[in-house]
Amino acid sequence: MRSGEERQTVTGIRKKGSGIRQWLLLDGKGETEVVEAGKHAIMRRTGLPARDLRILDPLLSYPSTLLGRERAIVINLEHIKAIITAQEVLLLNSRDPSVTPFVHELQARILRHHQASSSSSKNHDHHTNYEPDRDHDPDAIKILPFEFVALEACLESACSVLENEVRASIFSSFDFLPIISLCLHSKPFLCQLTGKDVGAGGSSGLGQAHIQDQYSQFGTSSSN
Numbered sequence: 001m002r003s004g005e006e007r008q009t010v011t012g013i014r015k016k017g018s019g020i021r022q023w024l025l026l027d028g029k030g031e032t033e034v035v036e037a038g039k040h041a042i043m044r045r046t047g048l049p050a051r052d053l054r055i056l057d058p059l060l061s062y063p064s065t066l067l068g069r070e071r072a073i074v075i076n077l078e079h080i081k082a083i084i085t086a087q088e089v090l091l092l093n094s095r096d097p098s099v100t101p102f103v104h105e106l107q108a109r110i111l112r113h114h115q116a117s118s119s120s121s122k123n124h125d126h127h128t129n130y131e132p133d134r135d136h137d138p139d140a141i142k143i144l145p146f147e148f149v150a151l152e153a154c155l156e157s158a159c160s161v162l163e164n165e166v167r168a169s170i171f172s173s174f175d176f177l178p179i180i181s182l183c184l185h186s187k188p189f190l191c192q193l194t195g196k197d198v199g200a201g202g203s204s205g206l207g208q209a210h211i212q213d214q215y216s217q218f219g220t221s222s223s224n
Helices: 002-016 039-046 050-056 100-126 146-174 177-184 187-194 202-223
Strands: 021-027 032-037 065-068 073-077 080-084 088-091
Touching (some): 021 100, 032 039, 039 050, 088 100
Antiparallel strands (some): 021 088, 065 073, 073 080
16 A cells, blocks of 8 residues: 555656756856756746747747747747846756857856946946936946847857858858769750750750859859
8 A cells, every 4th residue: 555655656746847847047147057947937937828938848849939028038049948037047958069159158248247237336336426328428338138138149149050051051062063063064964954955956055055054153152
């Protein structure tokens, strides 16, 4: 009987912890902490509904998404799956090697933001009777809100990944250019592509010239 009670307890624990995931928490000072939290705990912490959290589920396939809610921003862009609030950033898959550089950059930006905010606050304390006109004073320091700093880091990192992928695809296409060049001078290839007999006469010259023109345009567009 006792073993049955223990089995029920273990089952209950497993059910309760089935939705728990590891999140990397970055606070407003740039300090990090790994927290384990379930879906409902994250919902209470961020004010997000369950449907918004599904976007970050690694088991589900969602397109790139950026959601702005009353208390949080949900980001699913390329390698970044994160929730940004006014005080902290919650990041999934932080152990992924492709995410590590982003974590370091985000942490550095948050730290600089904290230092700038602290410095501005101290200056304001020393001049309590003076409030600078930030709209007309070019020397006044304008500090973005914490969530904008974190959002900017996410967008720049995602754009950087896309740019690297485009460059890699362009450079990889260059490996096939010699093969394409050989095909352009291949009689069977021209016959199959143009649907004409490439022999003596003008059709072969016109067909090959047309294909080489397309080939040149492809090389020019790739180099740009």
